[in-house]
Amino acid sequence: MTTSSTLPGLAGDGVSLDFAKLEKRFRVPAGKPLRLADHDPGWAGNGDIPEKERKEEARGLLATHVEALSQMQELLWASDTWSVLVIFQAMDAAGKDGAIKHVMSGVNPQGVEVTSFKQPSAEELDHTFLWRCMKRVPSRGQIGIFNRSYYEDVLVVRVHQHLLEAQRVPDVKPGRKLWESRYDDIVAFERHLARNGTAIVKFFLNVSREEQKRRFLSRIDEPSKHWKFSPSDVAERQHWDDYMNAYEEAISATSTDHAPWYVVPADKKWVSRAVVSAVLTETIRGLGLTWPKISAEQRQQIEEARRHLEAE
Ligand code: AMP
Ligand code: MG
Numbered sequence: 528m529t530t531s532s533t534l535p536g537l538a539g540d541g542v543s544l545d546f547a548k549l550e551k552r553f554r555v556p557a558g559k560p561l562r563l564a565d566h567d568p569g570w571a572g573n574g575d576i577p578e579k580e581r582k583e584e585a586r587g588l589l590a591t592h593v594e595a596l597s598q599m600q601e602l603l604w605a606s607d608t609w610s611v612l613v614i615f616q617a618m619d620a621a622g623k624d625g626a627i628k629h630v631m632s633g634v635n636p637q638g639v640e641v642t643s644f645k646q647p648s649a650e651e652l653d654h655t656f657l658w659r660c661m662k663r664v665p666s667r668g669q670i671g672i673f674n675r676s677y678y679e680d681v682l683v684v685r686v687h688q689h690l691l692e693a694q695r696v697p698d699v700k701p702g703r704k705l706w707e708s709r710y711d712d713i714v715a716f717e718r719h720l721a722r723n724g725t726a727i728v729k730f731f732l733n734v735s736r737e738e739q740k741r742r743f744l745s746r747i748d749e750p751s752k753h754w755k756f757s758p759s760d761v762a763e764r765q766h767w768d769d770y771m772n773a774y775e776e777a778i779s780a781t782s783t784d785h786a787p788w789y790v791v792p793a794d795k796k797w798v799s800r801a802v803v804s805a806v807l808t809e810t811i812r813g814l815g816l817t818w819p820k821i822s823a824e825q826r827q828q829i830e831e832a833r834r835h836l837e838a839e
Contacts, residue, residue: 553789553790553791553792553802553806554782554787554788554789554806555778555779555782555787555788555789555790556782557782557783557784557787559779559782560775560779561775561778561779561782561788561790562775563733563771563774563775563790566733566790566792567792568733568734568735568738568792568793568794569735569738569792569794569795570792570798571792571794571795571798572585572798582797585797585798585800585801586797586801588801588804588805589629589630589797589800589801589804592630592801592804592805592807592808593629593630593632593633593804594633595808595812596630596631596633596634596804596807596808596811597633597634597635599808599811599812599816600634600635600638600639600670600811601635601638602816602817602818603638603668603669603670603811603814603816604635604638604668604669605668605818605819606668606816606817606818606819607667607668607819608667608668608724608816609667609668609724609725609726609814609816610664610665610666610667610668610669610670610671610724610725610726611665611669611670611671611725611726611727611728611807611810611811612664612665612671612673612720612725612726612727612728613670613671613672613673613727613728613729613730613807614672614673614676614678614727614728614729614730615627615672615673615674615675615676615730615732616675616676616678616679616682616729616730616731616732616774617730617731617732617733617734617793618734618739618763618767618770619739619743619760619763620734620739620742620743620746620760621732621733621734621739621793622732622734622793622796622799622800623674623675623732624674625796625800626730626732626796626799626800626803627641627672627674629800629804630800630803630804630807631670631672634670638668638669638670639669639670639671639672640663640665640669640670640671640672641671641672641674642660642663642671642672642673642674643674643675644659644660644673644674644675644676644677644679645675647659647693652693652694652695656677656680656694656709657677657712657713657716660673660676660677661716664720664725665725667724677713677716678713678777678781680709681706681709681710681713681773681776681777682770682773682774682777685701685706685769685773686766686769686770686773687766688701691705706776706777707780710777710780710781713781714780714781714783714786717781717783717785717786718783718785718786720786721785721786722785726810726811726813726814727785727786727787728786728787728789728806728807728810729781729782729786729787729788729789730788730789730791730803730806731774731778731788731789731790731791732791732793732799733790733791733792733793734793734794735794736764736767738793738794739764740764743756743760743761778790789802789803789806791803791806
């Protein structure tokens with residue numbers, strides 16, 4: 528298995544960067560308020576190195592991690608103890624779908640489940656906001672990917688508070704107390720999962736407002752991309768600052784050691800995919816999984832099976 532996870536050229540300092548540094552750069556430390564102003568969505572490594580070279584390196588890194596992930600997923604499955612939950616949150620057109628598609632491209636489809644959470648159904652609204660996600664958390668040996676998640680209930684619902692009415696929670700009013708109680712519930716839920724063998728990693732794909740505009744326009748300009756375009760996405764842009772405030776607060780309150788957030792620069796897809804693949808690979812590597820031990824008795828049985836087959 529490939530174990531190297533250096534990010535040469537993307538280091539920002541012109542030397543090979545080990546994962547510890549890469550991870551530190553984008554990880555939101557527990558208990559420390561996030562300031563999105565400190566995170567450049569257009570970050571793309573050391574500008575002294577030609578972009579073509581950085582891009583090539585990032586693509587090579589992605590390929591290395593895709594290969595590593597495929598093997599790790601097999602090990603995850605074989606050791607049958609841990610599961611991995613990967614959460615993606617972002618503004619529209621930030622590249623969630625592309626990141627999922629590219630980063631998971633080498634993984635056995637039987638070992639991974641992707642769930643996209645949309646506007647809640649009537650049945651979902653009859654339950655608490657965690658319910659629909661609880662039903663989709665990965666079982667041991669599996670990787671579960673959430674394309675949006677219960678975080679929508681402190682993001683879109685916070686920006687559009689009228690959505691709360693449909694949830695019909697008794698005596699609930701939008702306000703600081705409500706959002707804080709939801710952060711508490713989320714932290715507790717994720718702690719419960721982590722304590723019981725679910726490794727959690729959360730990505731905020733940080734796209735700039737300008738880049739989102741460019742991507743919307745390219746969807747409009749290309750008829751083959753029209754299916755991706757929804758006029759309501761453009762209306763949502765008007766609430767950009769409210770969303771950024773909601774993201775800052777939610778991420779600050781819920782980035783924990785057991786379920787860290789990563790703020791991933793997303794204006795360049797080759798950067799975001801390389802970073803996501805690196806963080807995910809290291810997260811699984813950090814579990815220290817080992818292949819199941821074969822007992823002397825099992826080995827004997829295997830040898831016996833060989834003799835039977837050869838004697839046929
Ligand atoms: P998309 O991912 O582009 O297909 O859009 C899904 C839409 O569902 C987004 O606009 C989300 O904001 C919205 N959505 C997801 N979860 C919720 C929720 N809990 N309440 C309201 N809207 C939601
Ligand atoms: Mg959309």
